[in-house]
Amino acid sequence: MSTTNVIGKSITRPDAYDKVTGGKKYPVNYTLPGMLHMKILRSPYPHAKILSIDTSEAEKLKGVRAVLTPDEVPKKYFTPVYFVPYNAPSMVQDFILLSDTVRWAGQPVVAVAASSEDIAEQALELIDVEYEELPTVFDPEEAMKDGAPQLHEASPNNIAKNPSFEFGDMEAGFEDADHIFEGVYETQRAHTCYMEPRVCVADSDTDGRITIHSSMQHTFGLREKLAVALDIPESMVNVVKPTYIGGGFGGKLDIGFIEGLAALLSLKTGKPVRAEHSRGEDFISTTRNPIKVYLKTGVKKDGTYTARQIKSILDCGAHATHGSEVIMVHGLYGTFFPWKCPNQIWEGFTVYTNNMIGGGYRGYGAPQGCFAVESQNDEICETLDLDPIEFRLKNTHREGDPHPVLEGHKLASYKIEECLRQGAERIGFDKRQAAGSAEGVKKKGIGFAVHPLWVSGCVGFPDIYEHSGATVKLNRDGTADVISACVDLGSGQISMLTAVVAEELSLSADKVRIVYADTDTAPFDAPTHASRATYSAGLATKAAAVETKKRLFKAAAAVMEANADDLVLEDGKVMVKGVPESAVPMTDIIARAESPFIQVGEQGPAPTTIAEKGTIIGTASQAPPSNPSPVGAQFIEVEVDTDTGEIEVLRVVYSADVGQVIHPNSAEGQVEGGFQQGMGYALMENLQFDQETGACLSADFLDYKIPTAMEMPSNIESIFIDSHEPTGPYGGKSMSEMCLIVPAAAIANAVYNAIGVRITELPITPEKVLKALGKL
Amino acid sequence: MKQIIELDINDEVHELAVEPYDSLLRTLRDKAGMQGTKKGCDSGGCGCCTVLVDGKAVYSCMTMVMSVEDKKITTVEGLPSEGELDPIQQAFIDAGAVQCGYCTCGIMMATKQLLTDNPKPTEEEIRKGISGNLCRCTGYQKIVEAIQLAAASY
Numbered sequence: 001m002s003t004t005n006v007i008g009k010s011i012t013r014p015d016a017y018d019k020v021t022g023g024k025k026y027p028v029n030y031t032l033p034g035m036l037h038m039k040i041l042r043s044p045y046p047h048a049k050i051l052s053i054d055t056s057e058a059e060k061l062k063g064v065r066a067v068l069t070p071d072e073v074p075k076k077y078f079t080p081v082y083f084v085p086y087n088a089p090s091m092v093q094d095f096i097l098l099s100d101t102v103r104w105a106g107q108p109v110v111a112v113a114a115s116s117e118d119i120a121e122q123a124l125e126l127i128d129v130e131y132e133e134l135p136t137v138f139d140p141e142e143a144m145k146d147g148a149p150q151l152h153e154a155s156p157n158n159i160a161k162n163p164s165f166e167f168g169d170m171e172a173g174f175e176d177a178d179h180i181f182e183g184v185y186e187t188q189r190a191h192t193c194y195m196e197p198r199v200c201v202a203d204s205d206t207d208g209r210i211t212i213h214s215s216m217q218h219t220f221g222l223r224e225k226l227a228v229a230l231d232i233p234e235s236m237v238n239v240v241k242p243t244y245i246g247g248g249f250g251g252k253l254d255i256g257f258i259e260g261l262a263a264l265l266s267l268k269t270g271k272p273v274r275a276e277h278s279r280g281e282d283f284i285s286t287t288r289n290p291i292k293v294y295l296k297t298g299v300k301k302d303g304t305y306t307a308r309q310i311k312s313i314l315d316c317g318a319h320a321t322h323g324s325e326v327i328m329v330h331g332l333y334g335t336f337f338p339w340k341c342p343n344q345i346w347e348g349f350t351v352y353t354n355n356m357i358g359g360g361y362r363g364y365g366a367p368q369g370c371f372a373v374e375s376q377n378d379e380i381c382e383t384l385d386l387d388p389i390e391f392r393l394k395n396t397h398r399e400g401d402p403h404p405v406l407e408g409h410k411l412a413s414y415k416i417e418e419c420l421r422q423g424a425e426r427i428g429f430d431k432r433q434a435a436g437s438a439e440g441v442k443k444k445g446i447g448f449a450v451h452p453l454w455v456s457g458c459v460g461f462p463d464i465y466e467h468s469g470a471t472v473k474l475n476r477d478g479t480a481d482v483i484s485a486c487v488d489l490g491s492g493q494i495s496m497l498t499a500v501v502a503e504e505l506s507l508s509a510d511k512v513r514i515v516y517a518d519t520d521t522a523p524f525d526a527p528t529h530a531s532r533a534t535y536s537a538g539l540a541t542k543a544a545a546v547e548t549k550k551r552l553f554k555a556a557a558a559v560m561e562a563n564a565d566d567l568v569l570e571d572g573k574v575m576v577k578g579v580p581e582s583a584v585p586m587t588d589i590i591a592r593a594e595s596p597f598i599q600v601g602e603q604g605p606a607p608t609t610i611a612e613k614g615t616i617i618g619t620a621s622q623a624p625p626s627n628p629s630p631v632g633a634q635f636i637e638v639e640v641d642t643d644t645g646e647i648e649v650l651r652v653v654y655s656a657d658v659g660q661v662i663h664p665n666s667a668e669g670q671v672e673g674g675f676q677q678g679m680g681y682a683l684m685e686n687l688q689f690d691q692e693t694g695a696c697l698s699a700d701f702l703d704y705k706i707p708t709a710m711e712m713p714s715n716i717e718s719i720f721i722d723s724h725e726p727t728g729p730y731g732g733k734s735m736s737e738m739c740l741i742v743p744a745a746a747i748a749n750a751v752y753n754a755i756g757v758r759i760t761e762l763p764i765t766p767e768k769v770l771k772a773l774g775k776l
Numbered sequence: 777m778k779q780i781i782e783l784d785i786n787d788e789v790h791e792l793a794v795e796p797y798d799s800l801l802r803t804l805r806d807k808a809g810m811q812g813t814k815k816g817c818d819s820g821g822c823g824c825c826t827v828l829v830d831g832k833a834v835y836s837c838m839t840m841v842m843s844v845e846d847k848k849i850t851t852v853e854g855l856p857s858e859g860e861l862d863p864i865q866q867a868f869i870d871a872g873a874v875q876c877g878y879c880t881c882g883i884m885m886a887t888k889q890l891l892t893d894n895p896k897p898t899e900e901e902i903r904k905g906i907s908g909n910l911c912r913c914t915g916y917q918k919i920v921e922a923i924q925l926a927a928a929s930y
Binding site for chain 2: 244
């Protein structure tokens with residue numbers, strides 16, 4: 001391997017200059033001449049049958065070009081989730097662009113395309129829809145009861161999905177226990193709050209082919225799902241990869257309504273159609289599913305698990321969408337994966353209600369599981385007076401253990417003990433006071449939580465796309481172009497791919513460019529989700545660079561009259577290994593390979609060049625070989641004001657094994673940003689709905705509060721444990737999602753340590769704190 | 777009915793046809809073709825659209841364009857001078873304060889006012905100065921570091 005000149009060092013982010021000077025390349029900036037603007041009329045009712053739609057007045061409005069009603073939309077049911085095939089058996093295919101039944105307040109009913117946004121908006125007011133209201137249900141446990149209003153015929157008792165697993169002997173396990181702990185842990189709806197709204201511009205050719213620019217997290221997923229929604233072959237859709245997008249966090253991981261409706265309106269009008277969500281529309285289009293966890297655990301006196309029984313109820317809202325998969329990830333990886341327990345039973349319910357639909361969100365079921373299990377683990381240690389670090393180490397998997405889920409794989413890099421010990425030392429965990437023992441009105445407390453990350457889309461989960469691909473091309477000026485469908489959400493995929501190619505081709509990072517890509521020209525890449533990009537897209541791009549290097553050496557062998565196997569690449573020069581004087585600049589080799597066979601020199605035409613001709617290019621498309629989990633422990637100090645109930649986070653230490661860190665500055669950024677989202681989830685964020693009308697009560701940033709710079713702690717400390725993943729690119733693993741799995745549980749445990757009362761329902765608001773203290 | 781107005785944006789006069797109800801944000805993005813100012817919520821909640829009006833940071837989505845006709849507007853496009861990035865821009869790059877970057881321009885504009893008024897702010901003053909701006913990627917830590925870095929050269 002060439003010397004590590006880029007990996008592990010924080011190269012300047014290649015996208016940073018453009019972003020600080022205005023950021024030209026966000027999807028929201030994309031326009032086309034003659035483009036129309038689309039607006040959506042949404043249902044004011046949470047459950048109703050549409051009896052009639054009269055669009056005649058709207059169509060008369062000057063500037064209105066087309067109107068789209070449910071009867072004009074292909075009757076294709078599918079799952080909108082990007083990372084699975086549209087008809088994946090593990091998913092529920094209940095999604096359709098426009099329906100004659102509405103199941104949540106805000107469901108699209110009619111779409112209008114007009115010459116301006118204002119006119120399109122005005123046209124919505126002229127549409128007359130007659131609804132017949134139907135009975136509603138908003139609580140998933142009510143929805144599961146006999147006689148509750150039914151949302152989808154195919155799902156009796158509103159149960160969209162009911163997965164389970166069981167092993168061992170539950171009866172014996174609980175009999176074997178010295179103590180049994182039972183609790184109910186509830187989490188709320190939280191929004192990803194990507195800053196750039198969902199936006200798209202769809203254009204159609206005369207042959208019916210669609211080209212779409214969109215802000216979504218997956219180019220190929222959008223191609224597949226859009227083709228299904230439009231009922232046209234996949235090759236009739238081309239999705240242009242956005243150079244970057246203004247955040248995603250999983251919130252742009254499924255086809256929304258705008259892409260399909262804009263494409264249909266483009267086909268209808270022959271014009272490009274642009275659609276952009278208002279912030280209010282974004283708030284009711286994707287959310288983290290609330291999950292209620294009933295958790296019962298049996299332990300021996302020394303804290304060893306003997307049995308665990310879990311029931312998880314997930315509210316998926318009006319359609320299953322991600323709820324089909326979130327429940328699985330929650331059960332398997334949010335509750336089971338981290339812990340060794342010989343007897344376990346888990347049952348999950350994904351339940352329809354007349355609430356808004358769910359979506360993907362960083363952590364994907366794991367934060368809800370971690371909050372339940374790590375809260376109860378804390379309770380077990382507290383009650384039995386066990387050392388909470390040793391308790392975790394007793395019950396968790398360790399490096400070198402067989403992978404708890406993937407047969408034939410092991411936890412090759414999994415330094416959980418170092419994570420716990422180094423984090424504990426940094427925060428001063430041994431000086432922690434007994435719970436609730438602090439004097440005064442403002443009480444300090446320390447807590448922690450530990451959890452690995454399961455990387456979906458990297459071997460081992462049914463129906464999930466896993467493979468990645470890339471093409472790497474060397475230019476005559478010594479630069480490399482990288483064609484990859486991997487979307488940068490802001491979390492640094494451009495930097496990561498740049499670093500990998502620069503490292504492999506011995507280039508400085510400024511010589512590598514991530515260039516234009518679309519689904520017509522780039523190899524397939526599964527979405528940027530589940531923290532899979534560094535491992536899967538990173539490995540595939542590295543493989544493409546290796547192919548490129550092979551081709552370079554083949555040409556170099558001809559130029560240098562050497563054996564290609566003897567060549568190495570160092571500092572932009574090809575040389576025979578161990579013979580520095582043989583070095584030839586790679587630009588010379590590329591130029592020779594790209595030049596004509598016969599060149600005219602001073603002496604006239606002559607065949608001066610080599611036989612190895614053509615662009616120095618390499619392509620790879622491959623599935624990742626394994627699924628190495630990163631793992632991390634977060635230690636938090638809080639201060640709780642017992643008069644006001646307010647919680648201030650004073651200190652955060654996150655200690656993680658992410659393998660070799662590819663880009664330290666970005667890695668820290670993931671920890672810090674993940675904590676902002678986790679702290680919001682723990683303390684304040686909650687999408688709230690009127691329980692009679694189903695209307696969203698917090699559909700803007702004035703009502704949906706997320707932490708500002710004022711609420712955030714001054715210093716979030718990252719510790720990256722020295723680790724090397726043998727199957728990863730340069731020893732690297734993934735990390736992003738993990739940073740949001742642990743904060744809520746760690747904060748809840750710290751709050752308990754401060755006040756001596758446990759709160760088991762997120763978010764932990766001042767009101768809940770005061771109630772817990774008996775002051776309200 | 778559209779009206780023709782003259783706007784001083786980044787020391788250049790723009791003649792623009794606007795609706796009386798247009799916000800400054802919409803005018804900048806859709807009529808003046810200056811897309812550096814971002815729309816995050818269009819309701820005064822996120823700060824992505826922050827620009828300077830006579831040196832004061834405002835939400836351009838909440839500012840009616842007719843109210844700034846005789847004022848000086850500064851956007852991110854007006855930050856560099858003589859072809860050089862403003863120290864704030866350079867510091868955001870150097871500190872790694874940019875992730876998705878969608879909030880970045882608004883935060884840099886809030887920073888511009890902050891450092892103009894108070895060139896050596898404390899960390900608390902920095903956090904307060906950008907508290908009208910939301911970021912969902914960074915946890916603000918590297919943004920605060922960037923502002924401290926920029927302040928060192930102010």
